[in-house]
Amino acid sequence: MATKPSKTDRALASVTRMAVLDALRRANEPMTVQQIAEELGLHPNTIRFHLGRLAQADLVREDQADPTGPGRPRMVYTAAPATKGAEQETAYRLLAEILASYLAETSPSPAAVATAAGQEWGRYLVERPAPFAKMTREEAIDRVLAMLAQLGFEPELDGGRLLLRACPFRAVADRRPDVTCSVHLGLMRGALAEMGAPVEIVNLQPFSAPHPCVANLSESDASHAEAGPART
Template sequence: MTFGALAVASRRRVLDTLRTAGVPQDVLALARATGLHPNTVRFHLKVLIEAGYVIESRQASGGRGRPQAVYACAAPTTHEGGYALLAELLASMLDDAAGVEPARAAGARWQRAAGPAGVAPNAPGTLGEAAARATALFAELGFDPVRTPERDAARIELHACPFLDVARRHPGVVCGVHLGLLRGLVEGGPAGDGPSGGRAAADGRSGGPVGASGAARTFAAELVPFARPGVCIAEIRKVVPEREGA
């Protein structure tokens, strides 16, 4: 399945409505339940079908004419379930054995692997560019990011997490991977060991930033898991160089 298909809040609302209904729904029923225009519902259904989250079938209406199209959630595949189990096992092993530092390194490696082979990503030149990169990546991965610009920082609220079930049980590992990914993206290099490099709260509640990069970088990245119910926060901030002799 393509997690990026869930990057839009109204699209997730359509999918959640289908899950709650438990029986196939037509476009008009989904429009009434979600408050969306029928054309918007059709567009979201098309994306969800292509991503493998929804299936379309035909149902006799009881009158004349063609059977109407109805929609239902696709059953999870064995393939998808296997990946979920593997993610849980790997996160559990990292959590028990080593914790957050290898997870951050894995996230940075993930970010490097996503770019051209053998080419290190260039660090963004401005805070706006750094925030735009991070917002685009989180949207592609299905985190439903909402960016709030500030004077010396960019705050990105993440309203969805494709790895939520595993993250709730192993926040230090899963959120650590996401922090490493973020750092690699906005800093143009591997995740560093910053002065705030603590683990996320073990119980998944808001426990302060997972970490921040060193002061030698132009930008520092932090991630606050479960800052409030259903929302994590990524922050990118300009680093002010320390004066010599200060």
């Protein structure tokens, strides 16, 4: 089964939440929702939603501003100081960056190697069907969506496409998209192959903010799809 991402990973998987947190870290004093919204060019309600998710992950602190007149005091927000958990998250990201950069610089085909590695993990992470069971397109996609959701991708089915609205490896993907996105492509392809699914991933179009990554689906002949070797 897929390892569930930490609350910090889930919070930082969103491009918008990363932008909100960066704005608070740059600020010299606490910011209001309106100030953040104006700086990022977003609606205040959008900012409130993402601040709530950041606060749940202990990445942002919410306080009441000093009263300036009648009425309810305004709420202001600051970036929380780094914690030991955050330091560990940084260490894991550094490790991922080291491995991705090493692969990119030393392999003649880093994307192909990364895709192959992702396929092996996709086979391992997905829930495999029972022996001789025929997997429908809908069942296979549901299982891939569940796997991706556990990993923090916030996936959504949109007709013949899978939309990945968040990236739990965004910090590395920004610098090494050839490796990181290829791993993600391999995860989905490996999972579908393991299930002998009558559908396959044609390609993965990497993110271009504010748009999500898009994995394009295509029907495949299930009779030619071979499940992976039996697990022991």
